[in-house]
Amino acid sequence: MYDQTLFAHCAVQICQVGRFLFDRGWCPATSGNYSMRLDEQHIAITVSSVPKGELTEEDVMVVDLRGQAVGSNKKPSAETLLHTMMYVRDPQIQSVLHSHSVNGSVLSKYYLSQGYIEFDDYEILKALHGVSSHSHRQAMPIFPNTQDMNELAEWVEHYLHKSPAIHGYLIAGHGLYTWGYSLADARRHIESCEFLLECELHRLHLGAFTRPIKQ
Amino acid sequence: MYDQTLFAHCAVQICQVGRFLFDRGWCPATSGNYSMRLDEQHIAITVSSVPKGELTEEDVMVVDLRGQAVGSNKKPSAETLLHTMMYVRDPQIQSVLHSHSVNGSVLSKYYLSQGYIEFDDYEILKALHGVSSHSHRQAMPIFPNTQDMNELAEWVEHYLHKSPAIHGYLIAGHGLYTWGYSLADARRHIESCEFLLECELHRLHLGAFTRPIKQ
Amino acid sequence: MYDQTLFAHCAVQICQVGRFLFDRGWCPATSGNYSMRLDEQHIAITVSSVPKGELTEEDVMVVDLRGQAVGSNKKPSAETLLHTMMYVRDPQIQSVLHSHSVNGSVLSKYYLSQGYIEFDDYEILKALHGVSSHSHRQAMPIFPNTQDMNELAEWVEHYLHKSPAIHGYLIAGHGLYTWGYSLADARRHIESCEFLLECELHRLHLGAFTRPIKQ
Amino acid sequence: MYDQTLFAHCAVQICQVGRFLFDRGWCPATSGNYSMRLDEQHIAITVSSVPKGELTEEDVMVVDLRGQAVGSNKKPSAETLLHTMMYVRDPQIQSVLHSHSVNGSVLSKYYLSQGYIEFDDYEILKALHGVSSHSHRQAMPIFPNTQDMNELAEWVEHYLHKSPAIHGYLIAGHGLYTWGYSLADARRHIESCEFLLECELHRLHLGAFTRPIKQ
Numbered sequence: 081m082y083d084q085t086l087f088a089h090c091a092v093q094i095c096q097v098g099r100f101l102f103d104r105g106w107c108p109a110t111s112g113n114y115s116m117r118l119d120e121q122h123i124a125i126t127v128s129s130v131p132k133g134e135l136t137e138e139d140v141m142v143v144d145l146r147g148q149a150v151g152s153n154k155k156p157s158a159e160t161l162l163h164t165m166m167y168v169r170d171p172q173i174q175s176v177l178h179s180h181s182v183n184g185s186v187l188s189k190y191y192l193s194q195g196y197i198e199f200d201d202y203e204i205l206k207a208l209h210g211v212s213s214h215s216h217r218q219a220m221p222i223f224p225n226t227q228d229m230n231e232l233a234e235w236v237e238h239y240l241h242k243s244p245a246i247h248g249y250l251i252a253g254h255g256l257y258t259w260g261y262s263l264a265d266a267r268r269h270i271e272s273c274e275f276l277l278e279c280e281l282h283r284l285h286l287g288a289f290t291r292p293i294k295q
Numbered sequence: 296m297y298d299q300t301l302f303a304h305c306a307v308q309i310c311q312v313g314r315f316l317f318d319r320g321w322c323p324a325t326s327g328n329y330s331m332r333l334d335e336q337h338i339a340i341t342v343s344s345v346p347k348g349e350l351t352e353e354d355v356m357v358v359d360l361r362g363q364a365v366g367s368n369k370k371p372s373a374e375t376l377l378h379t380m381m382y383v384r385d386p387q388i389q390s391v392l393h394s395h396s397v398n399g400s401v402l403s404k405y406y407l408s409q410g411y412i413e414f415d416d417y418e419i420l421k422a423l424h425g426v427s428s429h430s431h432r433q434a435m436p437i438f439p440n441t442q443d444m445n446e447l448a449e450w451v452e453h454y455l456h457k458s459p460a461i462h463g464y465l466i467a468g469h470g471l472y473t474w475g476y477s478l479a480d481a482r483r484h485i486e487s488c489e490f491l492l493e494c495e496l497h498r499l500h501l502g503a504f505t506r507p508i509k510q
Numbered sequence: 511m512y513d514q515t516l517f518a519h520c521a522v523q524i525c526q527v528g529r530f531l532f533d534r535g536w537c538p539a540t541s542g543n544y545s546m547r548l549d550e551q552h553i554a555i556t557v558s559s560v561p562k563g564e565l566t567e568e569d570v571m572v573v574d575l576r577g578q579a580v581g582s583n584k585k586p587s588a589e590t591l592l593h594t595m596m597y598v599r600d601p602q603i604q605s606v607l608h609s610h611s612v613n614g615s616v617l618s619k620y621y622l623s624q625g626y627i628e629f630d631d632y633e634i635l636k637a638l639h640g641v642s643s644h645s646h647r648q649a650m651p652i653f654p655n656t657q658d659m660n661e662l663a664e665w666v667e668h669y670l671h672k673s674p675a676i677h678g679y680l681i682a683g684h685g686l687y688t689w690g691y692s693l694a695d696a697r698r699h700i701e702s703c704e705f706l707l708e709c710e711l712h713r714l715h716l717g718a719f720t721r722p723i724k725q
Numbered sequence: 726m727y728d729q730t731l732f733a734h735c736a737v738q739i740c741q742v743g744r745f746l747f748d749r750g751w752c753p754a755t756s757g758n759y760s761m762r763l764d765e766q767h768i769a770i771t772v773s774s775v776p777k778g779e780l781t782e783e784d785v786m787v788v789d790l791r792g793q794a795v796g797s798n799k800k801p802s803a804e805t806l807l808h809t810m811m812y813v814r815d816p817q818i819q820s821v822l823h824s825h826s827v828n829g830s831v832l833s834k835y836y837l838s839q840g841y842i843e844f845d846d847y848e849i850l851k852a853l854h855g856v857s858s859h860s861h862r863q864a865m866p867i868f869p870n871t872q873d874m875n876e877l878a879e880w881v882e883h884y885l886h887k888s889p890a891i892h893g894y895l896i897a898g899h900g901l902y903t904w905g906y907s908l909a910d911a912r913r914h915i916e917s918c919e920f921l922l923e924c925e926l927h928r929l930h931l932g933a934f935t936r937p938i939k940q
Contacts, residue, residue: 109487111422131479189416201870202830203898207754212872251418252416253417275754275827282828282831282926285500285501324634324702325698326633326637346694395634398712400632400709401712401713440645442645468633496712538916538919539913655846655848657858681848683859711927715931
């Protein structure tokens with residue numbers, strides 16, 4: 081079994097991060113889901129269909145790495161498999177977070193046929209784990225949306241197998257998944273990725289990052 | 296008569312939802328109006344012309360389903376008929392909410408001649424009652440604005456008679472009406488619809504959701 | 511002399527409205543200035559050069575209708591004359607408020623050569639005192655900016671003499687002045703005018719309010 | 726050595742300004758860094774890599790004017806040299822602040838080849854120290870981004886030697902540096918510069934500040 085004290089501690093932190101992300105407008109309605117690793121077999125994750133700005137510890141539950149509820153009959157987030165697959169893949173991952181912003185929804189639809197967005201020459205890239213210079217080209221892959229989580233998890237798994245050096249991915253018309261070696265890492269990755277998405281939207285509106293015609 | 300304790304309880308919840316919607320910028324000045332069902336004959340509704348960020352229980356009153364004040368001489372919202380018609384139509388409806396956002400005002404004017412906005416392939420569509428996949432086409436009808444509430448209520452009634460599967464409608468240059476089988480449902484519908492409207496505005500700015508020309 | 515208790519009361523209300531407007535991003539740096547009438551001869555007004563999100567009653571002072579400090583050696587807002595002229599013009603005016611938003615700055619520069627912005631077919635127009643239908647055409651005049659307050663006050667005076675039915679005006683690259691028969695009226699006018707300015711900016715981005723080409 | 730009481734006082738103020746700037750979205754993830762002068766030899770500065778919305782006094786440390794830690798083994802901000810060079814240059818400077826906004830990132834990339842952005846005819850220019858009229862042309866230079874702080878500091882130094890009358894500069898894809906003769910001055914400069922950047926972004930979207938074609 082899992083450590084009850086650790087679970088209680090994680091539940092508090094998950095509620096805090098939920099309010100933080102909701103306040104930024106990144107998890108409207110009942111969107112968004114968040115998890116933290118408890119041990120090699122268990123994670124704490126938000127239950128399905130609750131407003132994230134009003135999360136309480138009652139809205140956090142334990143599942144095993146197959147996504148099955150442990151010690152409760154609550155219903156975990158519909159996208160639990162997208163969390164567990166990351167914890168299975170990489171034993172160092174301590175947290176997985178999903179935001180559901182307007183910018184992420186719009187850009188993931190816009191770039192779906194291209195399959196990715198690329199960012200470079202942004203100082204904020206240094207906030208991504210392991211990146212030490214703005215002079216870095218970072219891809220953010222985009223997967224089509226589906227209600228079949230097994231299929232989606234397979235696509236992500238397949239992509240990560242070939243290209244492990246990413247910090248997040250988009251699901252078209254749906255939003256962003258990020259992770260980290262701590263909750264703070266994962267939250268910083270959301271903030272950085274959402275910043276980059278907002279920059280990209282402006283870049284598209286401006287046409288390109290080039291010298292404007294002299295007025 | 297209605298249940299006074301229930302009314303007091305609903306008044307508190309209406310004030311909370313008012314502050315929530317005002318904080319998002321969706322009910323500026325004294326715009327917005329909100330109601331909850333008390334029983335088969337009565338609803339609690341906001342009074343006319345108060346700032347929604349500072350609602351107190353004194354700003355909530357009771358009206359019957361013809362929109363007549365019950366037990367007070369306060370003046371109900373000018374758009375009370377748009378609330379009562381929904382409660383009359385569908386005995387399951389427990390709440391009707393109206394937001395008055397910039398995006399709703401702008402897009403309802405932009406699409407008025409078309410008469411509706413359509414959304415599809417958004418995960419947030421699943422936040423609408425009864426929708427279980429992003430792969431769903433949702434229409435949001437737009438009615439011309441008028442100060443004649445009887446006329447407006449008739450248009451809405453007529454539309455709903457033919458096309459009951461909607462979760463909200465726009466009035467041109469005015470804003471959004473949504474409802475739900477609970478206050479939480481109705482609020483989630485507002486959050487989802489306002490999210491979709493913001494996405495649509497971005498989509499229009501980007502030209503379309505297509506693969507951009509390679510740069 | 512003026513009523514000290516009334517002044518203390520007004521100072522509290524002015525601080526509240528300052529924080530309200532600052533929280534919306536409409537008075538950055540030390541911009542913005544606010545006043546309330548005390549009596550036929552005196553108004554309470556914010557002092558010069560203080561951040562409006564941190565206003566305290568110490569930052570509010572009394573001036574007479576020529577803009578001269580009364581009972582203190584504080585320095586009133588540089589734009590005091592734009593307040594006093596309104597109180598002199600119309601004995602019913604109880605409050606004058608100035609917001610300094612990005613949208614107001616941008617649109618007042620954009621439309622300066624035209625000299626005004628016009629709004630119609632917006633429900634929010636009903637929040638302007640005396641307007642009872644969305645079907646109403648409201649002009650918002652734009653004056654060039656100048657550091658000569660006498661000159662600016664004269665332009666406004668001259669305009670109002672010919673066209674008294676306005677609720678606010680813009681100064682190019684500077685922002686919005688509104689007023690009202692109560693502080694609540696004046697604040698509601700700011701919220702309505704800023705709402706309309708934001709709508710207008712979207713309208714310009716969309717090209718026009720017309721039916722889009724079917725995609 | 727430095728004055729401990731003064732340091733404690735400055736640390737509190739730096740935390741406050743950090744929360745203020747974070748709340749405006751100008752320092753996401755762990756971006757942003759802030760300093761205040763303690764005396765001729767020492768400054769208080771934020772440590773490296775902390776979220777600026779949750780700054781505590783423990784996150785502020787002392788460095789000398791060469792950027793070396795004094796009395797602690799904490800690691801100062803990676804951009805400490807961009808702070809110290811300003812304090813060395815001008816003994817009157819009491820504070821240096823760096824914001825990392827989306828608008829600053831986007832516009833600094835857009836205008837990099839031009840090397841500067843110019844602002845004129847904005848009332849908010851008067852919030853910049855020493856500017857007394859909107860009728861003032863203010864340049865904001867843009868430097869390429871680099872991880873070599875010595876190189877970057879040299880570029881800034883070289884620019885300031887020729888053109889001392891600026892209140893801030895941009896680093897491409899990175900953000901804004903401002904300073905002031907007090908912390909209040911420096912914060913007001915950030916608010917003013919970020920306001921101007923947002924206006925400029927709108928100006929670019931509108932095409933230009935000219936009379937629109939009559940519709």
